[in-house]
Amino acid sequence: MNTLNAHGPAIELVDAHTAGTLAVEKYRLPNGLVLLYLPDHQAPVLSYQTWFRVGSRHERPGKTGIAHLFEHLMFKETKNTPEGEFDRRLERIGGRVNAATWLDWTYYYEDVPSAHLSEVVHLESDRMQHMVLNSDQLEAERDVVLNERKEYVDNDPNGKLSEVLWRAAFTEHPYGHPTIGWAEDIEALSLEDCLAFYGTYYAPNNAVLVVTGDVDRDALLTSIVAHYGAMTPQTVPPHAPVVEPPQTEPRRVEQHLPLGAExxxxxxxxxxxxxxxxxxxxxxxxxxxxxxxxxxxxxxxxxxxxxxxxxxxxxxxxxxxxxxxxxxxxxxxxxxxxxxxxxxxxxxxxxxxxTQDELTKARNKLETQFYRMLQTAEQRARGLG
CATH class of the missing domain: 3.30.830.10 (Metalloenzyme, LuxS/M16 peptidase-like)
Structure with missing residues (x-):
């Protein structure tokens, strides 16, 4: 390990990899926060992504959908940022903002002009540690998520069929329940459930920051230490692999849905x-x-x-x-x-x-897809995350 004394003993370079013109550095704070840094000075833009090791597979029975619902709630307010101000501030600097939740992870990203690094670090670190939430905000986002479920699952034959397939395939593993959650669980989630989820999983020792683009290393490390260094790690439940029982015979499900063809x-x-x-x-x-x-x-x-x-x-x-x-x-x-x-x-x-020709063609296509993924700062960051 290499302690970076220029920034105090608070951040360490723990790994580095180089492939062609790409050089990724991995840092860790004492509180467990991990930073992946991939510089690219071709254009004055950066992508700032925050990945949390929590998704729908971490939800307990009866609490499905909380990871996705909480993704919505993270755009509300903090002790320092009024509701709506997060998006307004990033819009003013020409930023692009979004988030996603899936089975194993939740991530948030901002693509902004690189001159505004400090603004992004401030806003993201603020909502990781100072989020506030009230019942009205929860109810508003609950309605949004329930409407999403109706649109993309209940009233969408393709979404419905995929949900049925995964539920039939996994009898024990949490991959069997949908990331958006079961409607009855979403309706029952409480403010206390959401705050407990935040306090457990939105912790520095459960997060990975990925920063790519036109970013100065020293400026980045100094800002990360200043904004994240004092955060307190939490007791995050250890990853407990769930072994799906072996499937011994085919499972078949028929659905009668309003489709023009089968x-x-x-x-x-x-x-x-x-x-x-x-x-x-x-x-x-x-x-x-x-x-x-x-x-x-x-x-x-x-x-x-x-x-x-x-x-x-x-x-x-x-x-x-x-x-x-x-x-x-x-x-x-x-x-x-x-x-x-x-x-x-x-x-x-x-x-x-x-055949050998098929193998060569498939390899070439997959390699091309991989290199296309490296074309923008946002795509590179997502690949690392």
Whole structure:
């Protein structure tokens, strides 16, 4: 470890990696806060992201949806910033602001001109430690979230089907409940629940700051120490892996929804993002489903004309997730027809593998996607987070 004496003993450089022109430095404060710094001085902009190691998988039964609801509440007020002022101040400096919650994480980001680094550090550190919340604010955001659930799940056949699929796939693991939460749980969340959630998970030792772009290292470290250094770490529940019981037979669910044609969703338990098999899974998905020349796409859409669209999602989660395949059938065709084609292609790959040309093409596409991700400060920060 290398203690940076120029900034006092409060922040340490604990790791550094260089790849080509990219150089990432990792720092840690004594209170557990982690900072990832990736400079890029090509344009006078920066991306400032705050990642918390909490998502819907950390919610207890009966408290689903609290991670996503709290993401909304974080834009309310603090002891130092009146309600609405957070967004107004960032709008005045030309900033772009948003947030997202998923299974394993919640993150907040600001993309701003680099001259306004100090403003962003002040605002983000302030709401990490000085947020205030009242019942009226909770009720307002509860209504917003319930309306989101109605729009994107209850009244959206595609959202509804995905929710049903994941619930059927996970009988024990919290990945089985939706990030937006069950409606009855959202309605029952109390002010005390939200404040306890904030006090537990929105702590420096549960956060990672990612700063990329045109940022001076010394100015950044000085500001981080000044604004975050005095924060008190909290007792964060340790990550407790939940092992989903092995599935021994297929599970099938039929839904009767107002669709113009049948839709098929298939889910397969898939390795965690840290599993060495995950990369192979991404390559296989490219060969089978991604692009006009992919095997299953050709069989169902181009040649077979059974479906109007085919898609697949490779999970990148901390625990084993669900590989999700979706097919929109053409009118007059049945989901069973598409299922048979897909299963046949899976069996063929298991017997014969893929060709060298397919492997090379898939690798090239994935590498291209990776390098595209590095084009902007915001994309680089999200990749690190």
């Amino acid at each position: 839709r098929l969703l298939m889910g397969y338990h898939a390795p965690a993002v840290t599993d060495p098999r995950h990369a192979a899974f991404e390559v296989l998905n490219e060969v089978l489903f991604e692009g006009d020349s992919a095997r299953v796409y050709r069989a169902l859409v181009t040649d077979g004309e059974l479906a109007s669209s085919v898609g697949a999602f490779v999970p990148g989660f901390r625990d084993p997730g669900l590989y999700e395949v979706s097919v929109d059938l053409r009118p007059g065709h049945r989901a069973e027809e598409a299922e048979e084609v897909i299963l046949d292609h899976f069996a063929r790959v298991a017997r014969e593998g893929i």
